[in-house]
Amino acid sequence: MEDAQELDAREYADADALVAAAATAASSSRDGTVTLTNLRVTHRKRRGQRQFWVTAAPPAGGLEVHMSFRRADLDDGRREEDAAMLWETDAHAAAFEAATPGAIIARASGTLEAPRRQILEDGHVEGTRRCMWCGAASCAGSSPGRRCPAAAPVLRCGRIEWARTSPDGDDDDSGADAWLVFDMAFDRDMNAAEHGALSRQVSMCVAANRRARRPFRIAAISPNEADDDLAAVAPSSSSTTIESDSPSFVVSRDDAADPAMGRNAWRRLPWARWGATCGGPRTWRRFDPDRVIYLSADAADTLDEIADGDVLVLGGLVDHREKPGMALDRALDDVNAPIRWRTARLPLGGHVRLLKNAHLPCLAVCQLLLLARELAGDAVALNDGLAAAERGGGGREGRDGRRKTRSGGDERDVHEKDGEMEGGSMRGVWNVAISSCPAFRCAPLHKYVVWLPPHDALNGERRGGARNRPSGVTDVRALVALS
Incomplete structure (x- = not known):
């Protein structure tokens, strides 16, 4: 060779x-x-x-x-x-x-x-x-x-x-003007399989961010103070060569059976090669506390706009349905938290309904944020288009309360108020971002999403109809032109 x-x-x-x-x-x-x-x-x-x-x-x-x-x-x-x-x-x-x-x-x-x-x-x-x-x-x-x-x-x-x-x-993310931070404070609350799933989701989030037109700067912060010392170590050479007989630098005695699983799975990700900022609790000091927003599905307020300089925090937690409210408790009540976070949730109300116990994985949240940032420049036109669709679409079936699904389960009302779409002055942006989000149209999430007008035709996909699916879930623009 x-x-x-x-x-x-x-x-x-x-x-x-x-x-x-x-x-x-x-x-x-x-x-x-x-x-x-x-x-x-x-x-x-x-x-x-x-x-x-x-x-x-x-x-x-x-x-x-x-x-x-x-x-x-x-x-x-x-x-x-x-x-x-x-x-x-x-x-x-x-x-x-x-x-x-x-x-x-x-x-x-x-x-x-x-x-x-x-x-x-x-x-x-x-x-x-x-x-x-x-x-x-x-x-x-x-x-x-x-x-x-x-x-x-x-x-x-x-x-x-x-x-x-x-x-x-x-x-080079030096031109990026907003941050996406993974809060890795939930290691003890997940099993080995969930740690492996988190590692894979983070990898796909970074890949989606690399392909976006307006990427975020990436950071991963743990509650371990020892990681502050590791953050001061300069990265190694600009490239790494691996051959078929090269020694391993990832397999440990604890995780020899499967190096993709285990509590330290996310630590083995190539953060340095991704250009991410990593560290312990002291890393939070580099951000303006007033600009840090902790995203949680249980928060009362919605994230309507993403401004330059915002720091959006994703809790490194897999399977929210088994641990409801844990990310919100971390943001509001954790006495050991390095700062007091402002909390917000994604404005899904009026755009989609989620079936009972459904939760958004990290990749879906990341894709929505990337699409919302990219489409923000067309907010006026998208709002006008949404208003025209509402005027021509008539009433909205099933906008109030709960209703039964085919399997007999309940569909959860996602914080809708008087049937209005959430998102404030950016609701047109969020409407297109949600309908164009690849994770909402791919397994496993697509079968738990109930689309509301003007995108209710997509419900045929959930019931087994033909689906427009991107060739890869990291291609955040794959469905923008198709929606």
Whole structure:
């Protein structure tokens, strides 16, 4: 892999062009490998302990590449030519921890395989429209204009190098004028699985923030005073290289079974490479206390506007329905809290109803905040459009009280007052942001959302109808034009 020719993924318009260039480059190297440069991780999926997959694309979008990482000690179908592409146990765990959505891949070396088309028999095509790549009727590729996951080339990866910033220079958040802070004060209130879920949600929040037009500055603050000392340590080199035989820097004795779980899972995230501010309680001092707003679904006031300089705090808590009011108690009554927070909730009333016990995950909250910031400049036009839709849409069915669902459960009234939409002078912005939020239209949240006019047609999606879904949940603009 040392003599592998480098191919800049940004220079190729589609996967076919990249595969053709890779075939030429591989023929000139001794081991048939190529090196792809300048990619950003968009998705990561583990298949047991033996293998995980990474989907990556150039920072500006376009083509996609799947990357396969396999462990040597668990690989039972080893081919001789793949020996260099198998990873030792510790190195495999290190690569998995580093491959969080939004991470920048400076170089990835391995063998590139072209996607394979599925051969369809005439009988398959007659009655059902199927994907031309994988042959499945339920695949996204069976719909015009949608992409099949199997249509991307696969890189059998044996060496990878991570960069701290994007090659296009679009990761610098110094121009961001508002903060999104994760309050990691709930470690003792969650089990190991919830810690792993929190780690994944935070990773997707950061990835969504990187793809937004008006990103937030990111911070993670714990209640542990020892983290204040760690925050003073300068970050290491600007890049990290991991090879198939590299030692691990993430697996600990406590979490050897699964490094993605455990109380310290979120600490292993690449905060420094994300450009995030991390620390203990003293980190709160850098913010103006009057601008800090703790977001909680149980708060009485609504967050109508996001102003420059605001510091929005998300409690690092998974599964709110099992711990109702815990974030609000932390914000209002915790005697050990470093500051007195102002609390607010998202203005969902009048726009949607949530089924009983439903809660918004961190990703949904983050996406709503990003969309609201981006759409704020069009507030007047969006308010006018919403007013016109209200005048032409007639009455709103089911706006008062509770009503029964198909399964017999209750739908919860989310703080509606006289049927009015919440959001104040920005209600048009919030209405479009909520209807365009990918997390509201994807599993698992979509089946708990009841849409109110003018977007009540989306209720067909909740009842099993066709859905407009983004190709990735971190693409916050995927549904703006479709709403």
